[in-house]
Amino acid sequence: MFIVGLTGGLATGKSTVLSIFRGHGIAVIDADEVARKVLEPGTKAWKELREYFGDEVLLADGKVNRARLGEIVFDDIEKRRKLNAITHPRIQSAMMKMAVSYFFSGHSYIVMEVPLLFETGKMLTFMHKIITVVCEENQQLERLCKRNDFTEVVAKKRIKCQMPLEDKVAKSHFVVDNSGSFANTRQQTECIIRLLRRSKFTWYFRAIVGIAFLSIIFGIGHIVSNFFCTK
Numbered sequence: 001m002f003i004v005g006l007t008g009g010l011a012t013g014k015s016t017v018l019s020i021f022r023g024h025g026i027a028v029i030d031a032d033e034v035a036r037k038v039l040e041p042g043t044k045a046w047k048e049l050r051e052y053f054g055d056e057v058l059l060a061d062g063k064v065n066r067a068r069l070g071e072i073v074f075d076d077i078e079k080r081r082k083l084n085a086i087t088h089p090r091i092q093s094a095m096m097k098m099a100v101s102y103f104f105s106g107h108s109y110i111v112m113e114v115p116l117l118f119e120t121g122k123m124l125t126f127m128h129k130i131i132t133v134v135c136e137e138n139q140q141l142e143r144l145c146k147r148n149d150f151t152e153v154v155a156k157k158r159i160k161c162q163m164p165l166e167d168k169v170a171k172s173h174f175v176v177d178n179s180g181s182f183a184n185t186r187q188q189t190e191c192i193i194r195l196l197r198r199s200k201f202t203w204y205f206r207a208i209v210g211i212a213f214l215s216i217i218f219g220i221g222h223i224v225s226n227f228f229c230t231k
Helices: 014-023 031-038 044-053 066-074 077-104 137-148 152-160 165-170 182-197 201-229
Strands: 002-008 027-030 109-113 127-134 174-177
Touching: 002 014, 002 165, 014 027, 014 109, 014 127, 014 182, 027 031, 027 077, 031 077, 031 109, 044 066, 044 077, 066 077, 077 109, 109 127, 127 165, 137 152, 174 182
Parallel strands: 002 109, 002 127, 027 109, 127 174
Antiparallel strands: none
């Protein structure tokens, strides 16, 4: 099995592309969904978050007010670092555990959506291929304002905090341009799916794992055999 990293900019359409992969029966891991689970009320991350930021970042039902939390950390680098220290290691750990589970379930590859894949760089080592989702600059701005109810000024600041899309594209193996219709985005994504299905890397990987496993078994058998032979 190999891992395909899916990234892009804010509001470029990463979730749309991920849904297309999911619709084709491909195992996907959504970093945003994992982050919500990691910060569910009562978890260790939630307790640390509450201790540091206070009840100001919680909704009436105890769940994290992500919009308010984003406002607090956006202009405060120390608080942003603290938030990342609380959440990122747990999110990454949870995602890798899911990946291992999918491996043992027999999936040939999985798609892992990581918005800050290049910015943090911590999960790049695990990615066999990388897909970046892009769209026109004015579309990205309009979508972000509409989705998050941001002013244009705030939206532009949020976008500039991430690596420029052209830099992400230069580091990627595939690009999906989500500027057009959903049908066009689906066509591009399905083309990538066909290419990934032809990859032989998964069989090489399974062969290596299989050989390593058999070597361990035979090694243990040899040790046990020698042990009893000396008795």
